[in-house]
Amino acid sequence: MTVLEIDDIDTYYGNSHILHDVSLDLAEGEVVALLGRNGAGKTTTMRSIMGVTPPQRGSIRYRGEELVGKSPDEINELGLNLVPEDRRVFPTLTVHENIVLAHKLADDPRPVEEMYDLFPVLDDLRSNNGQNLSGGEQQMLSVARALIQRPSTLLLDEPTEGLAPVIVDDLREMLQDVVDQNVTVLLSEQNVNFAFDLATRGYVIDTGSIVFEGSIEDIRERDDLLEKYLAVSPEEVA
Template sequence: MTALAVEALTAGYDRSTVLSGIDLSVPTGGALGLLGRNGVGKSTLVMTLMGLVSPTSGRVLLDGRDVAGLRPDLIARAGVAIVPQGRRIWASLSVAETLALATRGHGRRWTVDTVLDLLPRLRERLGQQAGQLSGGEQQMLAIARALLTDPALLLLDEPSDGLAPAIVDQISQLLTTLRGEGVTLLLVEQDLHLAFAVCDRIAVMEKGRIVHEVTTAEFRADRATAHRLLGVA
């Protein structure tokens, strides 16, 4: 089954077009790593999928239902959650208050207790203001906040940004665990090691388009293409 199918999606800001006919899909329980140089439209795609940027054309299908152009709250209720670049946690709220605000109610798979079991460091910080957490702890809180909406599809925009390698390894382990729990992932990332560890397919964007998509194993084996598209060895 396909959790996410994007068809000919076009979007931008004011009179500027950023996304020019995006096509991609992620199977249920799969993980797609979205790579590309800065400024090619990766974050715009994530925000458009979440309803934070309005598309001008195209479709966004969640389990076959077109949600393109819906309000963000309706897209969230349809099963999509976002972990935004820069985390964007509420600095003045405690960890406990942040988790309480994100909780969607009873009968959900992800509860505060299950999230804290997955992220025990946050349990130790429940009474602490989110703005006083380390960068890694804030990233864990941003992921916990998203999980508490009980998503079927999790959009992550640069979760490794600004974090030490040891913390990135923890993020990698966490995302791998979430895949094992059946959560579908779309991961925008500059850290190739993280993308390769978590994702089974890799797509590359250039100038608002998907220009290359293969399995992770194929991408890692084709160093010439990786260097041409990303400028890395």
């Protein structure tokens, strides 16, 4: 069953035309990667879906309901949750307070302790303020805050941005646990191997246009896509 359908959207920042006829879809329980270089249009696609930067043309439907024209809060209430690239944890609140606040704001939240089971690293950091966490710890906290609200679809925008390789490995394992719970995921990512490990299907975006869609294996085997649009050599793809 298709849960998210994006049809021919055009999105602008002021007079700058950023997205050009972008179309993509997600099925229930699927993990789809949106791949491209920095500035290709990945974050704008995420912001368009969530109503932060609404498209000027085209349609975005979630479970058959049109999202264009709805506020980010209204879209969030439908079951979509965005983990943004800049993480946006509350810096002066502790890890536990960040999670509890997200719990209180949700209509049907998951148990707080379930988040510590899913992200054991956070369990030892309960009393640490958000501003004192590493980038990887902040990313895990951001995902935990999103998951506690029991979203049916999770949008992850550049989750590995700025993280050390060892932290990326930890995050991959924890997100695999999330994926195994049948949460539908749209993953925007520059780290090709990270995306390939989690997703089964992908879209390649360049200068605001989708230039390829197919299975992860299709993308992995296309040397031209890897080199031209994703800035990696075939040898770098695990």
